[in-house]
Amino acid sequence: MTVVTASGLTKRYSDVTALADVSFTLKENTIYGLLGRNGAGKTTLMRLITGQDLLTAGTLELFGEPPYENERVLSNVVFIKESQKYPSVYKVRHVLTVAGQLLPNWDAAYAQELLRDFRLPLDRDVRKLSRGMLSALGVIVGLAARAPLTFFDEPYLGLDAVSRQLFYDRLLADYAEHPRTVVLSTHLIDEVSDLIERVLLLDRGRLLLDEETEGLRGEVMDATGPADALDEFAISHPELHRQRMGNFARATLRGPFDQGDRLRAKERGIDLEPLTLQQAVVRLTTVGRPDEEKEYSR
Amino acid sequence: MTRILAVARMHTVAWMNAIFWPWAILVSSLLVNILIFAAIRDVVPGDHTTGGLASIYLVLAINSAIATSQVFPFALGMGVARRTYYLATSLLTLVGAVAYAVVLLLLKLLEGATGGFGVDLLFFRAPFIAVDNAFLQIVVYAVPFLFLNFVSMFVALLYLRWGTNGMFTFSGAAILLGGLASALVTWRGYWDEIGNWLIDQPVPALVAGYPAAVAAIAAIAGLGVIRRANP
Numbered sequence: 001m002t003v004v005t006a007s008g009l010t011k012r013y014s015d016v017t018a019l020a021d022v023s024f025t026l027k028e029n030t031i032y033g034l035l036g037r038n039g040a041g042k043t044t045l046m047r048l049i050t051g052q053d054l055l056t057a058g059t060l061e062l063f064g065e066p067p068y069e070n071e072r073v074l075s076n077v078v079f080i081k082e083s084q085k086y087p088s089v090y091k092v093r094h095v096l097t098v099a100g101q102l103l104p105n106w107d108a109a110y111a112q113e114l115l116r117d118f119r120l121p122l123d124r125d126v127r128k129l130s131r132g133m134l135s136a137l138g139v140i141v142g143l144a145a146r147a148p149l150t151f152f153d154e155p156y157l158g159l160d161a162v163s164r165q166l167f168y169d170r171l172l173a174d175y176a177e178h179p180r181t182v183v184l185s186t187h188l189i190d191e192v193s194d195l196i197e198r199v200l201l202l203d204r205g206r207l208l209l210d211e212e213t214e215g216l217r218g219e220v221m222d223a224t225g226p227a228d229a230l231d232e233f234a235i236s237h238p239e240l241h242r243q244r245m246g247n248f249a250r251a252t253l254r255g256p257f258d259q260g261d262r263l264r265a266k267e268r269g270i271d272l273e274p275l276t277l278q279q280a281v282v283r284l285t286t287v288g289r290p291d292e293e294k295e296y297s298r
Numbered sequence: 299m300t301r302i303l304a305v306a307r308m309h310t311v312a313w314m315n316a317i318f319w320p321w322a323i324l325v326s327s328l329l330v331n332i333l334i335f336a337a338i339r340d341v342v343p344g345d346h347t348t349g350g351l352a353s354i355y356l357v358l359a360i361n362s363a364i365a366t367s368q369v370f371p372f373a374l375g376m377g378v379a380r381r382t383y384y385l386a387t388s389l390l391t392l393v394g395a396v397a398y399a400v401v402l403l404l405l406k407l408l409e410g411a412t413g414g415f416g417v418d419l420l421f422f423r424a425p426f427i428a429v430d431n432a433f434l435q436i437v438v439y440a441v442p443f444l445f446l447n448f449v450s451m452f453v454a455l456l457y458l459r460w461g462t463n464g465m466f467t468f469s470g471a472a473i474l475l476g477g478l479a480s481a482l483v484t485w486r487g488y489w490d491e492i493g494n495w496l497i498d499q500p501v502p503a504l505v506a507g508y509p510a511a512v513a514a515i516a517a518i519a520g521l522g523v524i525r526r527a528n529p
Binding site: 047050051052053054069070071074075076077078079080081084085086087088089090091094097098099101102103147 | 301304305307308311312314315364365368369371372373374375376377378379380381382525526528
Protein backbone atom coordinates (compact mmCIF):
# COMPACT_ATOMS: atom_id res chain seq x y z
CA MET A 1 0.00 0.00 0.00
CA THR A 2 1.12 3.52 -0.67
CA VAL A 3 1.36 5.74 2.40
CA VAL A 4 2.35 9.00 0.75
CA THR A 5 2.09 10.10 -2.87
CA ALA A 6 3.67 13.39 -3.85
CA SER A 7 3.72 14.74 -7.35
CA GLY A 8 5.17 18.02 -8.51
CA LEU A 9 5.36 19.11 -4.89
CA THR A 10 6.52 22.72 -4.66
CA LYS A 11 6.82 25.02 -1.67
CA ARG A 12 7.86 28.64 -1.94
CA TYR A 13 8.32 31.04 0.96
CA SER A 14 8.21 34.68 -0.12
CA ASP A 15 11.52 34.62 -2.05
CA VAL A 16 12.90 31.15 -1.34
CA THR A 17 11.94 27.97 -3.16
CA ALA A 18 12.23 25.34 -0.46
CA LEU A 19 10.94 22.48 -2.62
CA ALA A 20 10.80 22.42 -6.41
CA ASP A 21 8.74 19.87 -8.31
CA VAL A 22 9.38 16.92 -6.01
CA SER A 23 7.64 13.63 -6.86
CA PHE A 24 7.93 10.33 -4.98
CA THR A 25 5.92 7.76 -3.06
CA LEU A 26 6.37 6.28 0.39
CA LYS A 27 5.36 2.62 0.68
CA GLU A 28 4.09 0.94 3.82
CA ASN A 29 6.46 -0.92 6.14
CA THR A 30 9.70 0.61 4.92
CA ILE A 31 12.39 2.63 6.68
CA TYR A 32 13.37 5.64 4.60
CA GLY A 33 16.41 7.83 5.02
CA LEU A 34 15.62 11.42 4.11
CA LEU A 35 19.05 12.87 3.43
CA GLY A 36 20.46 16.16 2.29
CA ARG A 37 22.45 19.15 3.44
CA ASN A 38 21.18 21.89 5.70
CA GLY A 39 18.52 23.88 3.89
CA ALA A 40 17.93 21.14 1.31
CA GLY A 41 14.21 21.10 2.11
CA LYS A 42 13.95 18.01 4.35
CA THR A 43 12.04 19.66 7.19
CA THR A 44 9.79 21.53 4.75
CA LEU A 45 8.91 18.22 3.09
CA MET A 46 8.04 16.62 6.42
CA ARG A 47 6.01 19.67 7.46
CA LEU A 48 3.97 19.42 4.27
CA ILE A 49 3.30 15.70 4.64
CA THR A 50 2.27 16.10 8.29
CA GLY A 51 -0.17 18.91 7.47
CA GLN A 52 1.84 21.59 9.25
CA ASP A 53 2.20 23.74 6.17
CA LEU A 54 0.40 24.47 2.91
CA LEU A 55 1.91 23.55 -0.43
CA THR A 56 2.38 26.14 -3.15
CA ALA A 57 1.87 23.75 -6.06
CA GLY A 58 1.58 20.05 -6.85
CA THR A 59 -0.46 17.32 -5.21
CA LEU A 60 0.12 15.47 -1.99
CA GLU A 61 -1.78 12.53 -0.59
CA LEU A 62 -1.39 10.99 2.84
CA PHE A 63 -3.16 7.63 3.05
CA GLY A 64 -5.01 8.72 -0.07
CA GLU A 65 -6.18 12.13 1.15
CA PRO A 66 -4.77 15.66 1.31
CA PRO A 67 -3.23 16.00 4.80
CA TYR A 68 -3.86 19.64 5.73
CA GLU A 69 -6.44 19.84 8.54
CA ASN A 70 -7.39 16.23 7.87
CA GLU A 71 -7.48 14.58 11.26
CA ARG A 72 -8.61 11.21 9.93
CA VAL A 73 -5.28 10.69 8.17
CA LEU A 74 -3.15 12.83 10.50
CA SER A 75 -3.97 10.58 13.46
CA ASN A 76 -1.86 7.92 11.71
CA VAL A 77 1.21 10.14 11.77
CA VAL A 78 3.65 11.27 14.40
CA PHE A 79 6.32 13.88 13.71
CA ILE A 80 9.26 14.12 16.11
CA LYS A 81 11.01 17.40 15.43
CA GLU A 82 14.60 18.15 16.28
CA SER A 83 13.47 21.41 17.89
CA GLN A 84 10.28 20.05 19.46
CA LYS A 85 9.12 22.36 22.23
CA TYR A 86 6.80 21.15 24.95
CA PRO A 87 4.57 23.40 27.06
CA SER A 88 6.91 24.76 29.74
CA VAL A 89 4.65 23.67 32.61
CA TYR A 90 4.84 20.03 31.51
CA LYS A 91 6.84 17.36 33.27
CA VAL A 92 8.04 14.28 31.37
CA ARG A 93 5.04 12.27 32.59
CA HIS A 94 2.63 14.93 31.25
CA VAL A 95 4.11 14.55 27.77
CA LEU A 96 3.59 10.78 27.96
CA THR A 97 0.02 11.16 29.30
CA VAL A 98 -0.92 13.53 26.49
CA ALA A 99 0.75 11.34 23.86
CA GLY A 100 -1.15 8.34 25.23
CA GLN A 101 -4.45 10.13 24.79
CA LEU A 102 -3.82 11.58 21.35
CA LEU A 103 -2.02 8.73 19.60
CA PRO A 104 -4.31 5.80 18.80
CA ASN A 105 -1.62 3.09 18.78
CA TRP A 106 0.25 4.29 21.89
CA ASP A 107 1.88 1.52 23.94
CA ALA A 108 2.25 2.81 27.51
CA ALA A 109 4.17 -0.24 28.77
CA TYR A 110 6.68 0.11 25.95
CA ALA A 111 7.06 3.83 26.75
CA GLN A 112 7.88 2.94 30.36
CA GLU A 113 10.46 0.44 29.18
CA LEU A 114 12.08 3.05 26.91
CA LEU A 115 12.05 5.56 29.74
CA ARG A 116 14.18 3.19 31.80
CA ASP A 117 16.49 2.45 28.86
CA PHE A 118 17.13 6.15 28.26
CA ARG A 119 17.23 6.89 32.01
CA LEU A 120 14.74 9.71 31.74
CA PRO A 121 13.31 10.97 35.06
CA LEU A 122 9.50 10.91 34.93
CA ASP A 123 9.01 13.83 37.28
CA ARG A 124 11.50 16.23 35.71
CA ASP A 125 10.15 19.52 34.26
CA VAL A 126 10.65 19.41 30.48
CA ARG A 127 12.26 22.84 30.48
CA LYS A 128 14.94 21.49 32.84
CA LEU A 129 15.84 18.57 30.58
CA SER A 130 19.24 18.68 28.91
CA ARG A 131 19.42 18.77 25.10
CA GLY A 132 20.10 15.03 25.00
CA MET A 133 17.28 14.17 27.41
CA LEU A 134 14.88 16.28 25.33
CA SER A 135 15.89 14.29 22.26
CA ALA A 136 15.44 11.04 24.21
CA LEU A 137 11.92 12.13 25.15
CA GLY A 138 11.14 12.73 21.47
CA VAL A 139 12.54 9.32 20.55
CA ILE A 140 10.40 7.64 23.23
CA VAL A 141 7.24 9.38 22.01
CA GLY A 142 8.06 8.54 18.40
CA LEU A 143 8.70 4.86 19.09
CA ALA A 144 5.88 4.19 21.59
CA ALA A 145 3.42 5.96 19.26
CA ARG A 146 3.66 2.98 16.86
CA ALA A 147 2.14 5.32 14.27
CA PRO A 148 1.75 3.81 10.76
CA LEU A 149 3.89 6.73 9.55
CA THR A 150 6.62 8.05 11.85
CA PHE A 151 8.91 10.99 11.10
CA PHE A 152 12.13 11.54 13.00
CA ASP A 153 13.68 14.89 12.08
CA GLU A 154 17.27 14.70 13.35
CA PRO A 155 16.15 13.02 16.54
CA TYR A 156 19.65 12.47 17.93
CA LEU A 157 20.72 16.04 18.79
CA GLY A 158 22.74 15.96 22.00
CA LEU A 159 22.25 12.20 22.39
CA ASP A 160 25.42 10.38 23.44
CA ALA A 161 26.73 7.48 21.31
CA VAL A 162 25.25 4.88 23.67
CA SER A 163 21.78 6.42 23.49
CA ARG A 164 21.99 6.77 19.71
CA GLN A 165 22.87 3.08 19.39
CA LEU A 166 20.01 2.32 21.79
CA PHE A 167 17.67 4.30 19.54
CA TYR A 168 18.77 2.46 16.39
CA ASP A 169 18.55 -0.94 18.13
CA ARG A 170 15.14 -0.24 19.63
CA LEU A 171 13.81 1.13 16.36
CA LEU A 172 14.93 -1.94 14.43
CA ALA A 173 13.63 -4.41 17.06
CA ASP A 174 10.26 -2.69 17.33
CA TYR A 175 10.01 -2.33 13.57
CA ALA A 176 10.46 -6.08 13.20
CA GLU A 177 7.58 -6.73 15.59
CA HIS A 178 5.34 -3.86 14.51
CA PRO A 179 6.18 -3.02 10.89
CA ARG A 180 5.41 0.57 9.88
CA THR A 181 6.78 3.32 7.69
CA VAL A 182 9.56 5.33 9.27
CA VAL A 183 11.21 8.38 7.75
CA LEU A 184 14.53 9.20 9.33
CA SER A 185 16.02 12.57 8.50
CA THR A 186 19.62 12.62 9.59
CA HIS A 187 23.11 13.93 8.97
CA LEU A 188 24.76 10.94 10.65
CA ILE A 189 24.39 8.89 7.49
CA ASP A 190 26.94 6.17 8.22
CA GLU A 191 25.28 5.44 11.56
CA VAL A 192 21.95 4.68 9.92
CA SER A 193 23.10 3.22 6.59
CA ASP A 194 22.37 -0.34 7.77
CA LEU A 195 18.98 0.75 9.04
CA ILE A 196 17.48 2.54 6.08
CA GLU A 197 16.05 0.51 3.23
CA ARG A 198 15.53 3.35 0.81
CA VAL A 199 17.21 6.71 0.35
CA LEU A 200 15.53 9.97 -0.58
CA LEU A 201 18.19 12.57 -1.23
CA LEU A 202 17.21 16.22 -1.45
CA ASP A 203 19.49 18.96 -2.70
CA ARG A 204 18.48 22.61 -2.92
CA GLY A 205 14.81 21.70 -2.94
CA ARG A 206 15.11 19.04 -5.64
CA LEU A 207 14.88 15.28 -5.30
CA LEU A 208 18.29 14.07 -6.41
CA LEU A 209 17.89 10.41 -5.61
CA ASP A 210 15.13 7.95 -4.74
CA GLU A 211 16.71 4.51 -4.56
CA GLU A 212 17.15 1.33 -2.60
CA THR A 213 20.07 1.66 -0.22
CA GLU A 214 21.35 -1.72 -1.39
CA GLY A 215 21.34 -0.67 -5.03
CA LEU A 216 23.06 2.58 -4.20
CA ARG A 217 26.03 0.87 -2.61
CA GLY A 218 27.66 -0.08 -5.93
CA GLU A 219 26.29 2.95 -7.72
CA VAL A 220 28.96 5.46 -6.70
CA MET A 221 32.57 4.25 -6.94
CA ASP A 222 36.01 5.62 -6.36
CA ALA A 223 38.23 4.68 -9.30
CA THR A 224 41.95 4.91 -8.55
CA GLY A 225 44.71 4.31 -11.05
CA PRO A 226 47.17 5.86 -13.54
CA ALA A 227 45.87 9.27 -14.61
CA ASP A 228 45.86 8.50 -18.38
CA ALA A 229 44.08 5.20 -17.99
CA LEU A 230 41.60 6.80 -15.66
CA ASP A 231 40.81 9.54 -18.19
CA GLU A 232 39.91 6.86 -20.70
CA PHE A 233 37.85 4.83 -18.29
CA ALA A 234 36.03 7.74 -16.70
CA ILE A 235 34.67 9.03 -19.97
CA SER A 236 31.76 6.59 -19.88
CA HIS A 237 30.52 7.63 -16.45
CA PRO A 238 29.40 10.91 -14.87
CA GLU A 239 32.27 12.19 -12.79
CA LEU A 240 31.48 13.67 -9.40
CA HIS A 241 34.92 14.48 -8.10
CA ARG A 242 38.61 14.11 -8.97
CA GLN A 243 41.86 14.25 -7.09
CA ARG A 244 45.38 14.00 -8.59
CA MET A 245 48.37 12.55 -6.80
CA GLY A 246 51.33 12.76 -9.18
CA ASN A 247 50.78 10.27 -12.01
CA PHE A 248 47.92 8.72 -10.19
CA ALA A 249 44.41 10.05 -9.89
CA ARG A 250 41.24 9.16 -8.09
CA ALA A 251 37.85 9.90 -9.63
CA THR A 252 34.48 9.46 -8.01
CA LEU A 253 32.18 8.08 -10.70
CA ARG A 254 28.51 7.46 -10.81
CA GLY A 255 27.31 4.10 -12.15
CA PRO A 256 25.69 1.82 -12.82
CA PHE A 257 28.77 -0.36 -13.25
CA ASP A 258 28.30 -3.68 -15.00
CA GLN A 259 30.63 -6.64 -15.36
CA GLY A 260 32.13 -5.12 -18.51
CA ASP A 261 33.02 -1.93 -16.68
CA ARG A 262 34.74 -3.89 -13.93
CA LEU A 263 36.71 -5.85 -16.52
CA ARG A 264 37.80 -2.70 -18.37
CA ALA A 265 38.91 -1.16 -15.09
CA LYS A 266 40.94 -4.21 -14.17
CA GLU A 267 42.67 -4.28 -17.63
CA ARG A 268 43.75 -0.66 -17.18
CA GLY A 269 45.02 -1.21 -13.64
CA ILE A 270 42.24 0.81 -12.14
CA ASP A 271 40.99 -0.06 -8.72
CA LEU A 272 37.21 0.29 -8.24
CA GLU A 273 36.00 0.76 -4.70
CA PRO A 274 32.43 1.48 -3.56
CA LEU A 275 31.86 4.57 -1.45
CA THR A 276 30.07 4.44 1.85
CA LEU A 277 26.58 5.86 1.75
CA GLN A 278 27.78 8.98 3.53
CA GLN A 279 30.65 9.58 1.11
CA ALA A 280 28.32 8.97 -1.83
CA VAL A 281 25.86 11.54 -0.48
CA VAL A 282 28.64 14.06 0.07
CA ARG A 283 29.90 13.62 -3.49
CA LEU A 284 26.43 13.68 -5.05
CA THR A 285 25.45 16.89 -3.29
CA THR A 286 28.63 18.84 -4.00
CA VAL A 287 28.72 18.43 -7.77
CA GLY A 288 29.10 21.60 -9.77
CA ARG A 289 30.16 23.78 -6.90
CA PRO A 290 33.96 23.89 -7.03
CA ASP A 291 34.30 26.22 -4.05
CA GLU A 292 32.46 23.80 -1.83
CA GLU A 293 34.18 20.79 -3.34
CA LYS A 294 37.49 22.12 -2.12
CA GLU A 295 36.12 22.33 1.36
CA TYR A 296 35.07 18.70 1.31
CA SER A 297 38.19 17.21 -0.24
CA ARG A 298 40.46 18.72 2.38
CA MET B 299 -15.80 13.93 21.36
CA THR B 300 -13.07 11.82 22.98
CA ARG B 301 -10.61 13.62 20.72
CA ILE B 302 -11.86 16.99 21.96
CA LEU B 303 -11.60 15.88 25.58
CA ALA B 304 -8.08 14.57 24.95
CA VAL B 305 -7.04 17.92 23.47
CA ALA B 306 -8.70 19.85 26.34
CA ARG B 307 -6.72 17.62 28.68
CA MET B 308 -3.51 19.08 27.18
CA HIS B 309 -4.38 22.30 28.96
CA THR B 310 -5.27 20.76 32.30
CA VAL B 311 -2.77 17.90 32.56
CA ALA B 312 -0.31 20.25 34.26
CA TRP B 313 -2.99 21.89 36.40
CA MET B 314 -0.72 24.19 38.40
CA ASN B 315 -0.98 26.98 35.83
CA ALA B 316 -4.61 26.59 34.90
CA ILE B 317 -6.04 26.07 38.35
CA PHE B 318 -3.67 26.46 41.26
CA TRP B 319 -1.91 29.74 40.46
CA PRO B 320 -4.92 31.88 39.48
CA TRP B 321 -6.65 31.01 42.75
CA ALA B 322 -3.48 31.25 44.83
CA ILE B 323 -2.91 34.76 43.51
CA LEU B 324 -6.56 35.70 44.10
CA VAL B 325 -6.39 34.43 47.69
CA SER B 326 -3.15 36.29 48.36
CA SER B 327 -4.70 39.47 46.94
CA LEU B 328 -7.74 38.93 49.17
CA LEU B 329 -5.60 38.38 52.27
CA VAL B 330 -3.54 41.51 51.64
CA ASN B 331 -6.75 43.54 51.22
CA ILE B 332 -8.22 42.15 54.45
CA LEU B 333 -5.03 42.95 56.36
CA ILE B 334 -4.74 46.50 54.98
CA PHE B 335 -8.37 47.37 55.67
CA ALA B 336 -8.20 45.79 59.12
CA ALA B 337 -5.28 48.11 59.85
CA ILE B 338 -6.96 51.33 58.64
CA ARG B 339 -10.48 50.44 59.62
CA ASP B 340 -10.63 52.81 62.63
CA VAL B 341 -9.29 55.72 60.60
CA VAL B 342 -11.41 55.14 57.46
CA PRO B 343 -14.81 53.76 58.43
CA GLY B 344 -17.45 52.56 55.96
CA ASP B 345 -17.33 50.12 53.04
CA HIS B 346 -13.95 49.34 51.53
CA THR B 347 -14.01 48.80 47.80
CA THR B 348 -11.06 47.06 46.13
CA GLY B 349 -10.21 45.91 42.63
CA GLY B 350 -8.23 42.87 43.76
CA LEU B 351 -10.64 40.58 41.94
CA ALA B 352 -9.04 41.65 38.67
CA SER B 353 -5.96 39.54 39.52
CA ILE B 354 -7.58 36.20 38.64
CA TYR B 355 -8.80 37.59 35.33
CA LEU B 356 -5.37 38.89 34.38
CA VAL B 357 -3.56 35.69 35.38
CA LEU B 358 -5.92 33.61 33.26
CA ALA B 359 -5.64 35.97 30.29
CA ILE B 360 -1.84 35.65 30.40
CA ASN B 361 -2.20 31.87 30.71
CA SER B 362 -4.40 31.82 27.68
CA ALA B 363 -1.75 33.53 25.54
CA ILE B 364 1.04 31.28 26.86
CA ALA B 365 -1.04 28.13 26.27
CA THR B 366 -1.73 29.21 22.69
CA SER B 367 1.93 29.74 21.91
CA GLN B 368 3.09 26.51 23.58
CA VAL B 369 0.31 23.90 23.57
CA PHE B 370 -0.93 24.58 20.04
CA PRO B 371 2.37 23.84 18.23
CA PHE B 372 2.80 20.70 20.34
CA ALA B 373 -0.75 19.59 19.48
CA LEU B 374 -0.01 20.00 15.75
CA GLY B 375 3.02 17.68 16.07
CA MET B 376 0.72 15.08 17.67
CA GLY B 377 -1.53 15.07 14.59
CA VAL B 378 -4.30 17.28 16.03
CA ALA B 379 -6.14 19.41 13.47
CA ARG B 380 -6.25 23.17 14.07
CA ARG B 381 -10.06 23.07 14.13
CA THR B 382 -10.10 20.41 16.83
CA TYR B 383 -7.55 22.27 18.91
CA TYR B 384 -9.52 25.49 18.71
CA LEU B 385 -12.85 23.86 19.46
CA ALA B 386 -11.46 21.99 22.47
CA THR B 387 -9.70 25.09 23.81
CA SER B 388 -12.78 27.28 23.34
CA LEU B 389 -15.05 24.75 25.06
CA LEU B 390 -12.60 24.50 27.95
CA THR B 391 -12.48 28.31 28.19
CA LEU B 392 -16.29 28.41 28.30
CA VAL B 393 -16.65 25.65 30.90
CA GLY B 394 -13.79 27.10 32.97
CA ALA B 395 -15.32 30.60 32.93
CA VAL B 396 -18.66 29.30 34.23
CA ALA B 397 -17.04 27.05 36.86
CA TYR B 398 -14.83 29.86 38.12
CA ALA B 399 -17.82 32.24 38.14
CA VAL B 400 -19.74 29.80 40.36
CA VAL B 401 -16.83 29.68 42.82
CA LEU B 402 -16.70 33.49 42.77
CA LEU B 403 -20.44 33.57 43.51
CA LEU B 404 -19.92 31.33 46.55
CA LEU B 405 -17.11 33.59 47.74
CA LYS B 406 -19.38 36.60 47.22
CA LEU B 407 -22.03 34.99 49.42
CA LEU B 408 -19.35 34.27 52.02
CA GLU B 409 -18.20 37.88 51.89
CA GLY B 410 -21.79 39.08 52.40
CA ALA B 411 -22.39 36.70 55.29
CA THR B 412 -19.23 37.66 57.16
CA GLY B 413 -19.68 41.40 56.90
CA GLY B 414 -17.01 41.76 54.23
CA PHE B 415 -14.66 39.33 55.99
CA GLY B 416 -15.15 41.36 59.17
CA VAL B 417 -13.66 44.52 57.69
CA ASP B 418 -16.55 45.73 55.44
CA LEU B 419 -14.58 44.69 52.38
CA LEU B 420 -16.22 44.84 48.95
CA PHE B 421 -13.86 42.43 47.18
CA PHE B 422 -16.37 40.22 45.38
CA ARG B 423 -19.14 42.82 45.66
CA ALA B 424 -17.39 45.84 44.15
CA PRO B 425 -19.84 48.35 42.68
CA PHE B 426 -20.64 47.70 38.99
CA ILE B 427 -20.06 43.95 39.20
CA ALA B 428 -22.44 43.18 42.05
CA VAL B 429 -25.96 42.23 40.94
CA ASP B 430 -28.75 40.75 43.04
CA ASN B 431 -29.81 37.85 40.86
CA ALA B 432 -27.53 34.82 41.44
CA PHE B 433 -27.80 33.56 37.86
CA LEU B 434 -27.06 37.01 36.48
CA GLN B 435 -24.15 37.29 38.90
CA ILE B 436 -22.61 34.12 37.44
CA VAL B 437 -22.92 35.65 33.97
CA VAL B 438 -21.36 38.92 35.14
CA TYR B 439 -18.43 37.03 36.70
CA ALA B 440 -18.01 34.68 33.72
CA VAL B 441 -18.11 37.12 30.80
CA PRO B 442 -14.90 39.04 31.61
CA PHE B 443 -13.07 35.66 31.61
CA LEU B 444 -14.39 34.98 28.12
CA PHE B 445 -13.64 38.50 26.94
CA LEU B 446 -10.03 38.56 28.17
CA ASN B 447 -9.21 34.93 27.29
CA PHE B 448 -10.53 35.05 23.74
CA VAL B 449 -8.93 38.42 22.98
CA SER B 450 -5.65 37.23 24.47
CA MET B 451 -5.82 33.98 22.50
CA PHE B 452 -6.61 35.94 19.32
CA VAL B 453 -3.56 38.19 19.75
CA ALA B 454 -1.35 35.15 20.48
CA LEU B 455 -2.65 33.53 17.27
CA LEU B 456 -1.85 36.67 15.29
CA TYR B 457 1.70 36.29 16.58
CA LEU B 458 1.85 32.58 15.66
CA ARG B 459 0.58 33.18 12.16
CA TRP B 460 2.25 36.46 11.17
CA GLY B 461 4.99 36.91 13.77
CA THR B 462 5.71 40.15 15.61
CA ASN B 463 4.90 42.17 12.48
CA GLY B 464 1.38 40.81 12.38
CA MET B 465 0.80 41.36 16.07
CA PHE B 466 2.07 44.95 16.01
CA THR B 467 0.26 45.77 12.77
CA PHE B 468 -2.96 44.70 14.44
CA SER B 469 -2.23 46.57 17.70
CA GLY B 470 -1.10 49.65 15.75
CA ALA B 471 -4.24 49.59 13.62
CA ALA B 472 -6.40 49.19 16.74
CA ILE B 473 -4.73 52.15 18.44
CA LEU B 474 -5.01 54.25 15.29
CA LEU B 475 -8.71 53.46 14.80
CA GLY B 476 -9.48 54.11 18.48
CA GLY B 477 -7.53 57.37 18.37
CA LEU B 478 -9.25 58.54 15.18
CA ALA B 479 -12.63 57.69 16.66
CA SER B 480 -11.99 59.68 19.84
CA ALA B 481 -10.58 62.58 17.81
CA LEU B 482 -13.76 62.55 15.73
CA VAL B 483 -15.94 62.41 18.84
CA THR B 484 -14.02 65.30 20.44
CA TRP B 485 -14.17 67.37 17.23
CA ARG B 486 -17.92 66.89 16.84
CA GLY B 487 -18.49 67.32 20.60
CA TYR B 488 -20.24 63.95 21.04
CA TRP B 489 -18.78 63.08 24.46
CA ASP B 490 -21.88 64.16 26.39
CA GLU B 491 -24.17 62.03 24.24
CA ILE B 492 -21.88 59.03 24.66
CA GLY B 493 -21.74 59.58 28.41
CA ASN B 494 -25.53 59.75 28.61
CA TRP B 495 -25.89 56.64 26.48
CA LEU B 496 -23.50 54.74 28.78
CA ILE B 497 -25.41 55.88 31.87
CA ASP B 498 -28.66 54.74 30.31
CA GLN B 499 -27.35 51.22 29.73
CA PRO B 500 -28.28 48.62 32.32
CA VAL B 501 -25.31 47.22 34.32
CA PRO B 502 -25.64 43.68 32.90
CA ALA B 503 -25.35 45.03 29.35
CA LEU B 504 -22.24 47.02 30.22
CA VAL B 505 -20.36 44.35 32.16
CA ALA B 506 -21.75 41.28 30.39
CA GLY B 507 -23.65 42.00 27.18
CA TYR B 508 -21.14 44.07 25.20
CA PRO B 509 -18.00 42.27 26.42
CA ALA B 510 -19.68 38.97 25.53
CA ALA B 511 -20.27 40.29 22.01
CA VAL B 512 -16.59 41.27 21.71
CA ALA B 513 -15.55 37.86 23.08
CA ALA B 514 -17.69 36.15 20.45
CA ILE B 515 -16.15 38.26 17.67
CA ALA B 516 -12.62 37.51 18.95
CA ALA B 517 -13.50 33.79 19.15
CA ILE B 518 -14.72 33.68 15.55
CA ALA B 519 -11.80 35.80 14.31
CA GLY B 520 -9.43 33.44 16.17
CA LEU B 521 -10.86 30.47 14.28
CA GLY B 522 -10.20 32.31 11.03
CA VAL B 523 -6.58 32.98 12.01
CA ILE B 524 -5.76 29.51 13.36
CA ARG B 525 -7.02 27.67 10.27
CA ARG B 526 -3.98 28.81 8.32
CA ALA B 527 -1.53 29.19 11.21
CA ASN B 528 1.61 27.12 10.64
CA PRO B 529 3.89 27.71 13.62
